[in-house]
Amino acid sequence: ETPKISNFLRQIIESDLEKGTYAQRKWAGSPGDAAHHAAGQPDPAKIRTRFPPEPNGYLHVGHAKSICINFGLARDYGGVCHLRFDDTNPEKEDTEYVNSIIDAVKWLGFDWNGAPDAAAYQASDYFDFMYRAAEYLIEAGYAYVDEQTVEQMRVNRGDFGKPGVDSPFRSRTPAENLARFREMRDGKHEDGSMVLRAKIDMASPNINMRDPAIYRIRRATHHNTGDTWCIYPMYTYAHPIEDALEQITHSLCTLEFEDQRPFYDWLLERLAEGDLLAAPAPRQYEFARLNLTYVITSKRKLAQLVYDHKVQGWDDPRMPTIVGLRRRGYTPAAIQMFAERIGVTKSDSWIDYSTLEGCLREDLEAKAHRGMAVINPVKLVLTNWDEVMGAGHLEPCTQPALPHPPEGVESPTRHFTIGKEVWIEREDFEEVQPKGYKRLFPGNKVRLKGGYVIECTGCTKDANGTITEVLATVVPDTKSGTPGSDLVKVKAAITWVGVANGVNAEVRMYDRLFLDAQPDAGGKDFIESLNPNSLKVVTAIVEPSLANALPDQKFQFERHGYFVADRVDHVQGSKPVFNLAVGLKDSWGK
Ligand code: ATP
Ligand code: MG
Ligand code: MG
Numbered sequence: 001e002t003p004k005i006s007n008f009l010r011q012i013i014e015s016d017l018e019k020g021t022y023a024q025r026k027w028a029g030s031p032g033d034a035a036h037h038a039a040g041q042p043d044p045a046k047i048r049t050r051f052p053p054e055p056n057g058y059l060h061v062g063h064a065k066s067i068c069i070n071f072g073l074a075r076d077y078g079g080v081c082h083l084r085f086d087d088t089n090p091e092k093e094d095t096e097y098v099n100s101i102i103d104a105v106k107w108l109g110f111d112w113n114g115a116p117d118a119a120a121y122q123a124s125d126y127f128d129f130m131y132r133a134a135e136y137l138i139e140a141g142y143a144y145v146d147e148q149t150v151e152q153m154r155v156n157r158g159d160f161g162k163p164g165v166d167s168p169f170r171s172r173t174p175a176e177n178l179a180r181f182r183e184m185r186d187g188k189h190e191d192g193s194m195v196l197r198a199k200i201d202m203a204s205p206n207i208n209m210r211d212p213a214i215y216r217i218r219r220a221t222h223h224n225t226g227d228t229w230c231i232y233p234m235y236t237y238a239h240p241i242e243d244a245l246e247q248i249t250h251s252l253c254t255l256e257f258e259d260q261r262p263f264y265d266w267l268l269e270r271l272a273e274g275d276l277l278a279a280p281a282p283r284q285y286e287f288a289r290l291n292l293t294y295v296i297t298s299k300r301k302l303a304q305l306v307y308d309h310k311v312q313g314w315d316d317p318r319m320p321t322i323v324g325l326r327r328r329g330y331t332p333a334a335i336q337m338f339a340e341r342i343g344v345t346k347s348d349s350w351i352d353y354s355t356l357e358g359c360l361r362e363d364l365e366a367k368a369h370r371g372m373a374v375i376n377p378v379k380l381v382l383t384n385w386d387e388v389m390g391a392g393h394l395e396p397c398t399q400p401a402l403p404h405p406p407e408g409v410e411s412p413t414r415h416f417t418i419g420k421e422v423w424i425e426r427e428d429f430e431e432v433q434p435k436g437y438k439r440l441f442p443g444n445k446v447r448l449k450g451g452y453v454i455e456c457t458g459c460t461k462d463a464n465g466t467i468t469e470v471l472a473t474v475v476p477d478t479k480s481g482t483p484g485s486d487l488v489k490v491k492a493a494i495t496w497v498g499v500a501n502g503v504n505a506e507v508r509m510y511d512r513l514f515l516d517a518q519p520d521a522g523g524k525d526f527i528e529s530l531n532p533n534s535l536k537v538v539t540a541i542v543e544p545s546l547a548n549a550l551p552d553q554k555f556q557f558e559r560h561g562y563f564v565a566d567r568v569d570h571v572q573g574s575k576p577v578f579n580l581a582v583g584l585k586d587s588w589g590k
Contacts, residue, residue, distance in 0.1 A: 057097060062297035084122065109333075189217055296519055341355065350518070364556065421500070456471070
């Protein structure tokens, strides 16, 4: 369990709980609440947070931070967190994304109070309320229908330091506005011909307060409401209402929404005046978004990589999507540890990718079974094997799968065999000893890990001078784990796999997807920074326990790093496929 570090959000929540900010709150009951809380109504005095993705793509590691913050705070302070689909933008949304988001949140280790998946909240369920609230604003003189062109509106909105200009439609009476707005709803006007705007202050220093648009006409079929509506609320209008209807206490979002907070508060105050919403209103707090080096965190840009076939899909193990990280071998525990470790701050910064990798290593170190795999194989022949051990003899060997099992846990045992021929890494043999080299060269002894001590005698080569076989002799009575096996001293132990029981495996060696640490900073074209060598597929030879992996099982391939049996392509026993999850040591700084 990663220790919980205090941060400004925790301080705000703790202070609210201490002051009893929500103690007097009556449970007004947010729409559909009963269905969302199988375990009964949550205590209204407790906190409520929400994670509100737009279902227009797959979630990425930045969203994972937000999920861990929102669901994590609710868990830690005995409150609840709503998964809410912010589905107010009909053209871009799709149920494929809805389902992938539900999967991602659950996989990360969070749920919605034991209720079924369908219990996620949907902004589109509040379209009726949002419409009524808009009519209220019109009647109270807080909103008007504007028929300026988009271009006129943009120009008249003004710029920083320069006040805006009132629309000629700004002084319409509530009755006129109401009639027009109803015509908008009834499909009497073209898409884009008019909008409903909040009537606030065209001279406000905050551009977001210069009569923001709150409803637009858009003839589009919505994934939830179908063709019921041809007008849709704008995000800035919809979001505070969603929060208020669900009686969210702390609405946590990224810093780019800071300038929207005055409108958030303005809107909720107006609607409270009209008795449309219960008090106390939710409060918005902003935290820094996650920027991770060598990574892009924008659904739109990630979609471009997928649609332009720069990667093999949303779940390509090089993608920073949650499905991509999962397929790469990341664990929920590693991602939660990462979110805790990077903390929550109020200023933007870049987090080094190695921080994320470090969390995975830390999580897998104790849990992942060990196994041997030879990634760049050359055959080693033990020339005296038949004579010393018996012709064709295969000697069974065992090793613990977990060298440091957690307390009270007994390590499972790996079984493999050694015979006359074994595979070793090409780099473990040198014809002439380089300075300090302790592995195989003629005359040197090493241990085959978990097997025997061997003494190198030379090699054979083909016509091009490529080494085809390394030659050695086995030293009798040195089998690992047998009495006296350590009497012959060696300076190195090398990994290997028996030719007789090794299994060919496809191994996908991944490198960073981008060469530039900030691939899309300052408007750069991130496509140009793609690493042409981000994937190398090799055929490795793995020991039987690895070939028998279950899909998604993680391993440490001794000396090489952590690998995962691919959850899509790996077939237990018959077609092993592994993805490199993370190397053993930090290589990002190299
Ligand atoms: P994108 O630009 O990738 O589409 P978004 O913010 O538009 O991201 P949403 O679906 O609206 O995507 O995001 C849901 C929540 O996730 C929001 O509350 C948002 O603030 C948060 N979020 C998105 N990206 C990050 C990030 N990089 N770091 C932290 N939180 C993020
Ligand atoms: Mg968004
Ligand atoms: Mg976005």
